[in-house]
Amino acid sequence: MQIDKTTLADLSIFHSEEELSVVHFLDHTQTNNGREYLYDMVSKPLSSIDAIKSNQQTIRDLIPLIDRWPATITNGTIMVITQFYDSQINRYPTQPNVVSSYIYKLFNAPDFSLTRYTISHCIDFIKGLTTISSLVKEHCSSNQLLIWAERIDMLLRKGSIPEMADQSKEELSNWKMLSYADFVRFHYKTYLFELIDIYSRIDAFLSLSIACKKYDFSFPEVHKSEQPYIEATGLYHPLLQVPVSYDVDMSREKNFLFLTGANMAGKSTFIKAVGVNVYLAHLGMGVPAKKMKLSLFDGLLSNINVVDNIIKGESYFFNEVQRIRNTIEKISDGRNWLILIDELFKGTNVQDAMKCSTTVIEGLRKMKNVLFILSTHLYEIGEPLQQFSNIQFRYFETSVNDDQLVFSYLLKEGISNDRLGYLILRKEGVVELLEKL
Numbered sequence: 467m468q469i470d471k472t473t474l475a476d477l478s479i480f481h482s483e484e485e486l487s488v489v490h491f492l493d494h495t496q497t498n499n500g501r502e503y504l505y506d507m508v509s510k511p512l513s514s515i516d517a518i519k520s521n522q523q524t525i526r527d528l529i530p531l532i533d534r535w536p537a538t539i540t541n542g543t544i545m546v547i548t549q550f551y552d553s554q555i556n557r558y559p560t561q562p563n564v565v566s567s568y569i570y571k572l573f574n575a576p577d578f579s580l581t582r583y584t585i586s587h588c589i590d591f592i593k594g595l596t597t598i599s600s601l602v603k604e605h606c607s608s609n610q611l612l613i614w615a616e617r618i619d620m621l622l623r624k625g626s627i628p629e630m631a632d633q634s635k636e637e638l639s640n641w642k643m644l645s646y647a648d649f650v651r652f653h654y655k656t657y658l659f660e661l662i663d664i665y666s667r668i669d670a671f672l673s674l675s676i677a678c679k680k681y682d683f684s685f686p687e688v689h690k691s692e693q694p695y696i697e698a699t700g701l702y703h704p705l706l707q708v709p710v711s712y713d714v715d716m717s718r719e720k721n722f723l724f725l726t727g728a729n730m731a732g733k734s735t736f737i738k739a740v741g742v743n744v745y746l747a748h749l750g751m752g753v754p755a756k757k758m759k760l761s762l763f764d765g766l767l768s769n770i771n772v773v774d775n776i777i778k779g780e781s782y783f784f785n786e787v788q789r790i791r792n793t794i795e796k797i798s799d800g801r802n803w804l805i806l807i808d809e810l811f812k813g814t815n816v817q818d819a820m821k822c823s824t825t826v827i828e829g830l831r832k833m834k835n836v837l838f839i840l841s842t843h844l845y846e847i848g849e850p851l852q853q854f855s856n857i858q859f860r861y862f863e864t865s866v867n868d869d870q871l872v873f874s875y876l877l878k879e880g881i882s883n884d885r886l887g888y889l890i891l892r893k894e895g896v897v898e899l900l901e902k903l
Contacts, residue, residue, distance in 0.1 A: 467511040467748045468765035468796075472789075476770040476806070477741045478705065479508065488742060491704055492751075494676040497541045499662065500669025507670055511748035515762055518688050520610060521671075521750020526685065527606035528668075528675035534601060535672065539594035543587045544662055550584040551655055558648045567641035578640075581647045585630075585638070588650055588658075592631045595661060596622060598668065611671075614664050621657045625649050674751055683752030686743075691761035693718040694802040694837050696744065700756030703739035710875040711756070712736060716839075720858050722831045724848060725841040726882040727862030732875040733841040734770065736862075737806045740839060741768060744804055764801035767793050770808040783813030790826060797836050805830075807840040820844050824851070831857055848881040 474480055481487035489508045495501040512518050555577045559566035571578040595618050602615040622631065626649045633642075650658065677683065681704065695717040702709035710732070716723060727733050743753045747760055769789050790810075797803045810826065811819040824847045830838055831854055851857055861882035865872045891897055 467513055467745075467763055469511060469745070470767065472771075473741075473766060473768040473806075474509075476768040477738055477745060479742075479745060480505075486705070488704065488746075492674060492677045494673040494680075495669050496539070496672075497544050497666055497669050499544065499666035500673065503666050503670035504673050508749060511745060511766075512750060513748075513762075513764070515688060515690050518748065518750045518762075520608070522685050524608040524610050524671050525675045525678060525750065525752065527602075527608045527611055528672050529679050531601050531605060532672070532676055532679060536594040536597040538590040538597075539665065543591050543594075544665075546584055546587040547591060547658065547662070550580070550651065553580060555581065555651075558644045558651075562641040562644040562648070564639075564641055567639075567644050570644065571640060582638075582640075582643055585643050585646050585650065586635045588646070589630050589633055589635055589638075591661070591665075592622060592627060595665065596631050598665075611668070614668060618661065618664060621661055624657060625653060627654070674749075678752035681754065683754055684757060685752050686747045686755070686758035686760060688747055688760055688762055691802070694721070694761045694763060694804065694835060696740070696758075696760045696804075696837065698740075698743065698755045698758040698760075701739060701743055701758065702754050703735055703742060704754040706735070709739075709754070712739065712877050714740060716837045716858070718834050718856075720856055721834060721837050722827070722854075722857040723837075723839045724827070724851060724857050724859050724881075725839060725861065726843070726845045726848060726859075727841075728864040728882065729843070731862035731864050731873055731882075732877075733862060734808050735875075736877065737768075737770065737808050737839050737841060741766065741804070741806050761802055763804050764799075765796065765803045766806075767796065767803065768806040768808075769793065769810070770806065783811065786811055786813050794830075797833065800835055803836045805836055805838045807838070810840060810842055816844070820847050823847055827851060827857075828854075845881050845883050 477488070478486060479488045481490075484490050489505055492508065493501060493504060495504050512521065556570075556574045558581075559570055562570075599615040599618045599622075602611045606612060606615075622628065626646055630646055633646075678685075696714050698712075698714040700711040701714055702711040725733050725736065739754075743755055743758065744760060744763060744766060746753045747758065748763065748766075769786070793805060797805065811822045814822065823842060823844055827840065827847070828851075830836070830840075848859060852859070859879065859881050860877050861880055863874055863876065863878055863882065865874075
């Protein structure tokens, strides 16, 4: 699925403040390498049903194994093993025995200590992988997991590794430890790094499984369809601590959602919630919704946080126009797209914005292979748009109780005509401050 950096930022998939990002929310990795694979995976939404189903199956299969996952493999274990190969260590005895290992320990105490520490971690790593392979082969049907398990088994059959898998660290003699170290350091490096790479990939998938279980995500049904659609029940934004859920139903016949409501009523959150859910579905990930069905989308674009460009001398409005133009050019390819637009044409006066918005909406709504969600505070343009049968009208209701704003965050059918800007200005004390000038 095509997506650009602007959309990734708009949806907070990645964020300059990492804790505010979706990927941070999904990150339950145990290793640095696993985290790198997770971030790479999340940055690349999938473009085929087979790839999505494959990821779904892998994530599903790992969920029941979370509580049985071996604790012997940690980020520290991986770091100790990898740094071992960068350490300068005096050569081990050719055929270690009780005497030669004692002499080596006597004259190379620091190297001996580092070696024993590393081999202990290697044993933990090997035992952990043995357990993981056994769990996967016994409980999983994911083709990807089974391929990794088979490769793990093959690599663990080489040289001294089977013996190390049965070795107790507490009963590890000095001479045997040096024998293992010689094999690991000089004959097994390539294979050991491949095992670390396999574990890191599994760690990334396990992170998504943990997130699905922790947040009770459901797995969506994604279908190849000539016409785009989204059917979701109880859909919500995953980053909200106390989210409000929505039902979404969009299809070719109802492909344009015209969204109104006062500022802070929930329009932007709703738009981003839909975008994030669709994005996660295209990762093969579970989604924050009770139930979701959707078509495979070829692309997802947003127009939410447009900024001006002082260096180029480009105004906010100019960049809004350019973003719309670029969007139209991209989605005119006849493929399935989801387009999210929040508060169109904020960078110009009201009359100009109404005319520009109406022109854009009347044009975009003719594109049947695209789903549009567009929010605006210009509720006046809604009435003439009601002549078009494919436009849905939804709004977020706001009420005033004892001069206090009350937001229900519930999505309702119709068009809002709330005018609460002055009330907010007064409530925040701005009017009073101005009167005292």
